[in-house]
Amino acid sequence: MKAILLHKTGKPEVLKYSEVPEPEVGPGQVRVKLEYIGVNYAEILSRKGLYGWRPKGRAYIPGMEGSGVIEAVGDDVDPSLIGKPVMVGTQYGCYAEKVVVPVSQALPAIEGFTMQENAAFAVNYLTAWVALFELMKTQPEETVLITAAAGGVGTAAVKLCAAHGNKIIGLAGSDHKLELIKQLGAQKALNYRSQDYGKIIRQEDGGVDVVLEMIGGKIFKTNVKLTRPFGRLAVIGFASLDLKKWNPLSWYKTYRDIPRVDIATMSHQAIGIFSAHLGYLLKNPQRMLQSYEHLRDFVVKHNIHPVVGKVFALKDVAQAHRWIESRQSTGKVLLKV
Numbered sequence: 001m002k003a004i005l006l007h008k009t010g011k012p013e014v015l016k017y018s019e020v021p022e023p024e025v026g027p028g029q030v031r032v033k034l035e036y037i038g039v040n041y042a043e044i045l046s047r048k049g050l051y052g053w054r055p056k057g058r059a060y061i062p063g064m065e066g067s068g069v070i071e072a073v074g075d076d077v078d079p080s081l082i083g084k085p086v087m088v089g090t091q092y093g094c095y096a097e098k099v100v101v102p103v104s105q106a107l108p109a110i111e112g113f114t115m116q117e118n119a120a121f122a123v124n125y126l127t128a129w130v131a132l133f134e135l136m137k138t139q140p141e142e143t144v145l146i147t148a149a150a151g152g153v154g155t156a157a158v159k160l161c162a163a164h165g166n167k168i169i170g171l172a173g174s175d176h177k178l179e180l181i182k183q184l185g186a187q188k189a190l191n192y193r194s195q196d197y198g199k200i201i202r203q204e205d206g207g208v209d210v211v212l213e214m215i216g217g218k219i220f221k222t223n224v225k226l227t228r229p230f231g232r233l234a235v236i237g238f239a240s241l242d243l244k245k246w247n248p249l250s251w252y253k254t255y256r257d258i259p260r261v262d263i264a265t266m267s268h269q270a271i272g273i274f275s276a277h278l279g280y281l282l283k284n285p286q287r288m289l290q291s292y293e294h295l296r297d298f299v300v301k302h303n304i305h306p307v308v309g310k311v312f313a314l315k316d317v318a319q320a321h322r323w324i325e326s327r328q329s330t331g332k333v334l335l336k337v
């Protein structure tokens with residue numbers, strides 16, 4: 001089968017479209033013939049060698065999610081699953097025509113979603129859901145500040161909070177994204193590269209109750225200051241960190257920009273800080289299924305559909321990575337098998 005192999009870390013060109021053996025299905029596993037593959041920021045970090053959640057050694061097939069149909073099952077797995085459409089979540093292996101995963105990581109596709117939407121759902125929506133509603137327990141009357149609000153996780157967060165009744169302020173780094181953020185349900189969208197958004201929010205809103213933080217550096221510091229008493233921040237990403245292992249100058253900047261806040265500050269402001277990494281849910285299939293089912297019920301009830309921004313062919317994965325790194329992308333970027 002065809003797959004993308006990562007032999008060494010580096011620029012997008014290190015992702016090689018290759019011929020590899022089809023993966024064998026073992027006990028407790030299913031093999032899924034993929035139709036679409038979701039591209040995640042974490043895979044860009046993996047490609048650069050900056051992401052811990054990857055297999056030991058190379059070459060390996062990156063890719064954390066996709067949609068497709070179960071085509072084979074292990075001896076101990078219900079054979080009636082063959083032919084069922086699913087969305088797959090895993091640590092790696094999805095940049096391929098086929099992937100083998102434990103049966104618990106092949107979740108039933110959502111009826112009413114296209115296969116593109118199924119591939120765009122699991123990572124972004126579960127991350128936003130767990131952070132906003134399971135950890136921070138966001139209440140409908142609260143004001144939510146969402147960073148990178150036009151991106152994959154960001155658009156998921158805006159749509160979920162809009163359906164939940166929150167007042168939403170979305171932040172993005174380009175003006176062309178601001179209109180999209182408002183269309184998705186935000187009351188306000190600000191450009192954190194060209195506007196003093198902290199000042200605007202303080203003047204017009206007096207602060208925020210909940211922050212979904214994925215950027216780090218100055219943005220994180222500003223967001224901590226904007227959080228009202230009894231407010232919460234969840235740190236789920238560090239998109240502005242630009243560590244280049246070969247460049248010592250970047251080491252200090254990276255160290256400086258890692259989000260940190262001491263308990264004295266939290267106590268002084270009466271705020272809480274959370275963090276979440278979806279990878280841990282894979283280790284706890286029961287909890288993952290519970291979160292997924294709550295999320296799926298909410299999404300179906302409110303007729304929420306993921307935003308698919310752009311679709312590239314599997315062999316053009318390097319272009320897809322470049323597109324996300326350019327900060328021009330909106331919504332979810334997919335690969336088509």
Ligand SMILES: NC(=O)c1ccc[n+]([C@@H]2O[C@H](COP(=O)([O-])OP(=O)(O)OC[C@H]3O[C@@H](n4cnc5c(N)ncnc54)[C@H](OP(=O)(O)O)[C@@H]3O)[C@@H](O)[C@H]2O)c1
Pocket residue numbers: 039040041042123124127148149150151152153154171172173174177214215236237238239240241276277278279324325327328329330331
């Ligand atoms: N904790 C978890 O389990 C988990 C799961 C999924 C994703 N994440 C994190 O959530 C964030 C969003 O992930 P995603 O896959 O949905 O990606 P994405 O938001 O679609 O793309 C990344 C966005 O980050 C923003 N950004 C800000 N500073 C940047 C910089 N210096 N360089 C590049 N981009 C920058 C850009 O938007 P603007 O130009 O509008 O700022 C860019 O579009 C990432 O930090 C990712 O690591 C965490």
